[in-house]
Structure formats: C-alpha cells, structure tokens
Amino acid sequence: MQELIRCFKGWFYFWAWNCSIVGGYLLFVPLTLLQIFTTKFHRRILDLLVTYWQYYVTTLLFLLKCHVHVTGDPIKSDEISLVISNHRTRVDWNFLWAVMYHAVEGKNRWWYSTKFILKKSIRNIPAAGWVMQMAMYVFINRTWDEDKSVLDNYIEYVDRMDYKHLLILFPEGTDLTPKTIESSNRFAALNKLPVSKHAKWSVDRWISF
Numbered sequence: 001m002q003e004l005i006r007c008f009k010g011w012f013y014f015w016a017w018n019c020s021i022v023g024g025y026l027l028f029v030p031l032t033l034l035q036i037f038t039t040k041f042h043r044r045i046l047d048l049l050v051t052y053w054q055y056y057v058t059t060l061l062f063l064l065k066c067h068v069h070v071t072g073d074p075i076k077s078d079e080i081s082l083v084i085s086n087h088r089t090r091v092d093w094n095f096l097w098a099v100m101y102h103a104v105e106g107k108n109r110w111w112y113s114t115k116f117i118l119k120k121s122i123r124n125i126p127a128a129g130w131v132m133q134m135a136m137y138v139f140i141n142r143t144w145d146e147d148k149s150v151l152d153n154y155i156e157y158v159d160r161m162d163y164k165h166l167l168i169l170f171p172e173g174t175d176l177t178p179k180t181i182e183s184s185n186r187f188a189a190l191n192k193l194p195v196s197k198h199a200k201w202s203v204d205r206w207i208s209f
Contacts, residue, residue, distance in 0.1 A: 009064050016060055017094075018128075024053055025127045028134045040161060043136070047113035047165070050135045054097040054114060061098050068095065070102040077106030080164055086199055087170040096168060104166070114166045119173075142173060172200050 027049065034042035061068070075081050085096065093116060100114050113135070120139040123129045133139075138154055140147040157163070174180055176198070184200035187193070193201060 021128045058098040058101045068098045074105045077108040077112040081166045083168045087172045090175045117169045
C-alpha cells in the first residue's frame with residue numbers, strides 16, 4: 001500500500017509540474033511583446049511569474065509531505081547571489097526552489113528570481129527549455145573558449161539592468177550516477193586527487209575556481 005501511495009505521489013507531481021510548464025509557456029510568449037516598450041518592466045514581470053511558479057513547486061512538495069531543512073545565513077534579496085551546489089540527482093533542482101523559498105529574505109523577495117547555469121542542450125527541450133530561456137537561465141557548452149562570451153554578455157546585462165537575482169551553479173557538471181562516479185574516480189587517480197562516493201570531480205574542459 002505504501003509503495004502504491006508513493007507511486008501515486010510521484011506521478012501526481014510529475015503531471016502537475018509538466019502541465020504548469022506548458023501553461024507557463026503559453027503565458028510567457030505574449031509577454032515578450034513588452035520588450036518593445038520596456039526591457040526592465042518585461043524582466044520584472046517575468047521574474048514575478050517565475051518566482052511564483054517556484055512557489056507553486058514548493059507548495060506541491062509541501063502537500064506531498066516533503067520536508068526541507070535550511071541552515072546557515074539568509075540570502076538577501078537586495079544583493080546578487082551565487083549558490084554552488086552538488087548535483088546528486090537529475091531532479092534535485094526542484095528541491096533547491098523549496099530551499100530558496102525559506103532562505104531568501106527581504107522586501108523584494110517576491111521579485112527575486114532563481115536562475116541556473118545549465119548545459120546548452122537543455123534549452124532545446126520543448127516548452128520547458130523555451131521557458132528557461134525566457135526566464136534568463138544561463139546555458140553553456142562547458143568549454144571555456146565558447147562560454148566566456150556567454151558569461152561576459154550575462155554579466156554586462158546584469159550590470160546594466162542593476163539586476164538582483166540568485167544564480168545556482170552545479171560545478172560537478174552532471175548528476176551522480178555509477179557511470180559518472182567511475183569517470184570522476186579515473187580523473188582523480190590521474191591527477192592524484194581523493195576519490196568520493198557522494199560527489200564527483202568536474203572533468204569538463206572549463207575554468208576552475
């Protein structure tokens with residue numbers, strides 16, 4: 001019985017999440033016309049919608065009895081923040097939205113949108129990828145020669161717009177699986193680095209912090 005309930009919860013979340021993405025896309029497309037008149041107002045309206053959609057996801061997790069525990073310093077909504085996170089599964093970013101709901105504070109928290117740095121292929125996913133593009137997620141090839149101009153344009157835009165938001169980076173580059181752990185451990189052995197079962201070294205051709 002418990003397994004049946006878990007299965008039902010999983011499918012309920014899956015369909016509620018995906019249907020909202022399609023609905024969001026249909027709502028976002030007409031709003032692109034606002035860019036003709038004012039870029040700042042267009043970005044603010046989209047961020048408001050995206051932020052409330054993230055609260056929708058958080059509400060779904062709450063209704064399904066998913067508990068989120070947040071510790072540490074709060075994130076200020078009047079600052080630009082970079083969050084660096086492990087990438088344990090392909091769906092862990094759903095839970096990061098719930099974390100940000102509890103972690104962000106300040107009078108502008110309702111406008112304070114969360115962005116992700118993601119691999120470029122994700123932008124082509126029907127509906128979901130298109131919404132991410134309009135929400136101003138950052139898409140990279142994970143090759144520094146190609147990505148430098150992408151990040152330069154992003155930083156220039158943020159500076160010009162005085163754009164306060166939260167950016168999440170997964171430095172591991174991909175989720176944690178037996179295959180990626182094996183690749184990570186080979187990289188660690190070649191470079192005389194410690195191996196791990198719960199995190200992986202980024203083996204992509206990108207810049208190091």
